[in-house]
Amino acid sequence: MNRLPTSEFRFYISRFIAIFLLLNCMFIAIFYYDLNSEMETRASNIQVQQKALLEGKKDYIEWVMSSVVKETALLADILTQRKIYQTAALPESEQKQWQLRQFANALKVISHRKEIYDQIRYLDIKGNEVIRINFNDGVPTIVPKEALQNKLHRYYFDEVLRLGCRKIYVSPLDLNIEHSQIEIPFKPMIRIATAVFDESGTKQGVVVINYLAHYLLDGLELFNLNSGTNYMLINSAGDFLYNRAKPELEFAFMFDASKSATIYSQFPTVAEQIKQTQKGQFETKNGIMTIESVGSLGRDNPYCFQEYHVSGNDSTRWKLVSFSSFDQQLNLYNALISHATLFVLGFGISAILAALITHYQLRKYRDDKQIHYLAHYDSLTNLLNRWAFRSKSEQLIRSYTKWQKPLCLIYIDLDDFKSINDRYGHATGDKALIHVAEMMTKTFGNNALLFRLGGDEFAVLLHNDKHLDQPEQLANKLIQMLQAPIEVAPQAYDQINISIGGIVEHSVHTHLDELMHQADMAMYQAKRAGKNCAVITRSEPQ
DSSP states (O other), rough: OOOOOOHHEEEEEEEEHHHHHHHHHHHHHHHHHHHHHHHHHHHHHHHHHHHHHHHHOOOOHHHHHHHHHHHHHHHHHHHHHHHHHHHHHOSHHHHHHHHHHHHHHHHHHHHOOOOOEEEEEEEEEBBBBEEEEOTTTOOOEEEOOOGGBBBBBBHHHHHHHOTTTTTTOOOOEEOOOETTOOSSSOOEEEEEEEEEEEESSSSEEEEEEEEEHHHHHHHHHHTTOOOEEEOOOOOOOOBBBEEOOOOOGGTTGGSSTTTOOBBHHSSSSHHHHHHOOOOEEOOOOOOEEEEEEEETTTOOOTTOOOBBBEOOOOOGEEEEEEEHHHHHHHHHHHHTTTHHHHHHHHHHHHHHHHHHHHHHHHHHHHHHHHHHHHBBBTTTTOOOHHHHHHHHHHHHHHHHHHHHHHHHEEEETTTTTTHHHHHHOOHHHHHHHHHHHHHHHHHGGGGEEEEETTTTEEEEOOHHHHHOOOHHHHHHHHHHHSOOOOOEEEEEEEEEOOOEEEEEOOOTOOOOHHHHHHHHHHHHHHHHSSSSSSEEEEEEOO
């Protein structure tokens, strides 16, 4: 297709798009029910999939935590049977230090073999560390006596002292703190502690195991699917302990600047539902959220075993949350892939039909445009013709009289135009008419209606305030511009003279015929005044 004029290009594009979209809507309607069914199936599959995955994660967490809790109880039983509290209470001597080293070496072996405990400690009833084994990234060491610390005022020690016999405390999952500072690199930690009692049932000390919780969190990755789903683990306050998509939010509650980075702030529209839901699923406008509670819930405490009971505090209550985004899982593009052949076929047919129909409409548009042009414009000068003069002038007069605004009608007649035709021929006469039209356009611009009434007669209808203030100046400017001679024949130049008559009408009851008569009278005054001049009259404002 040849390069189209701007108006035709806009017409073609707008019609093509409209027809193309209409046809595509018809084809899409054919696919709708099938696609809708597939989307519902996918959503159902996501729900089933996420329920199964979170149940697996829950079983994994509870299995890991139960194992750690049982091992803590086992250590407490062993230290109780070996009466470590008696050794710790002995006066300082080489015998005491030797016995404590035997205990420490045994705990060091446990640390080396298990590889999941950052620290194993025994504290006396005053909170003093008696034995402390540091894992040291796979190289367990016994902390020397002078480096041992007092933990009397740490929250977990205080919690254990409140517990009775066979009770186990599980701390919140947080980042390890050493010497009042968060340890770098970050070390997620859970402290499991239980008291050691003597034969009379008197509390003598505390066993504390610092479990390296990154093993627990890393294990959650094994259950993840690369399917656009974000998996999260939150505590009872909604803080992130694990966030697959935004790991920077993990443990943000330990930093003052990030206390608001909870799951409730990330999903504010469903915050209350998350709080109230212990197990279940619900849809948001952006995706499907699945929730599974982990740990103690009411009377159900999965970490209790035999005669041991894990305290049912908030630290053992977590929630596993998954959020499957519709953008990633259920977008229309993915659904259409399975119908690619039919969709491409429908797309192609729509494009072809739209092009054919638009091409036909473009031809009709061109024909209508040409008919309109011939009916309203003078083909020689491209000015509006006599028929358009009457229709547009009457319309403008009605509008301006309604708002009580003045108008100016100007008649232009070429002086002695017949002599130009007789001397140089009609082609030269046409050239003169075209030249006059061009000078009119330059003089009055686009804010005036310009007409060729026929022969050598022209008209101008001024309605712009700027033009109405100076119609005489504009008329004289046109006369001056036409004084420059034009080439009427090879090596022959002549100038065009015109007579101009106009009327500035202020009456609210004027009619076109009256304006034409007044302008015609003014033009003949110009003729009688010697031609090549302008006469503009004005009616009295009412």
